[in-house]
Amino acid sequence: MTVKTLDHVNIQTRDMAGTIAFYADLLGLVAKTAPQRRPEHRQWLYAGDRAVIHLNLFGTDNTYKREVMPGAPTGAIHHIAFECEGLDDTLARIAARGLRYERNELPEISLTQLFVVDPNNVLLELNFRY
Numbered sequence: 001m002t003v004k005t006l007d008h009v010n011i012q013t014r015d016m017a018g019t020i021a022f023y024a025d026l027l028g029l030v031a032k033t034a035p036q037r038r039p040e041h042r043q044w045l046y047a048g049d050r051a052v053i054h055l056n057l058f059g060t061d062n063t064y065k066r067e068v069m070p071g072a073p074t075g076a077i078h079h080i081a082f083e084c085e086g087l088d089d090t091l092a093r094i095a096a097r098g099l100r101y102e103r104n105e106l107p108e109i110s111l112t113q114l115f116v117v118d119p120n121n122v123l124l125e126l127n128f129r130y
Contacts, residue, residue, distance in 0.1 A: 008044075009080050010054040011120055012068045016043065018119050019055055026093050026116070027082070029053065052082070071121045079115070079123035087112055087128040
């Protein structure tokens with residue numbers, strides 16, 4: 001077996017609309033209803049033709065049952081990282097939303113990292129290569 005890439009991340013939310021708006025405004029992701037689900041219960045957020053985030057309304061049906069608490073620490077997952085383009089545009093979007101963020105520079109590997117938290121207390125690492 002060979003792992004080729006990260007497929008998606010699943011986030012349990014109490015605020016479907018707010019979470020969709022966050023990812024649409026900040027990262028330009030597009031929400032579409034998940035297969036065989038009601039739109040108010042499950043949305044998939046797409047980057048191009050790939051669903052990179054699956055959103056489930058907290059307390060609704062999950063394919064695999066597991067206890068999670070939106071807004072609480074997310075178990076062993078520390079953060080979710082995305083390879084991104086458009087650093088200046090992203091910084092403008094962060095400023096427009098009034099979000100707190102941290103910036104880290106790794107010149108040894110030509111990388112700028114932005115760290116920002118989503119409405120469900122999930123830490124995002126946004127990576128920009130230069």
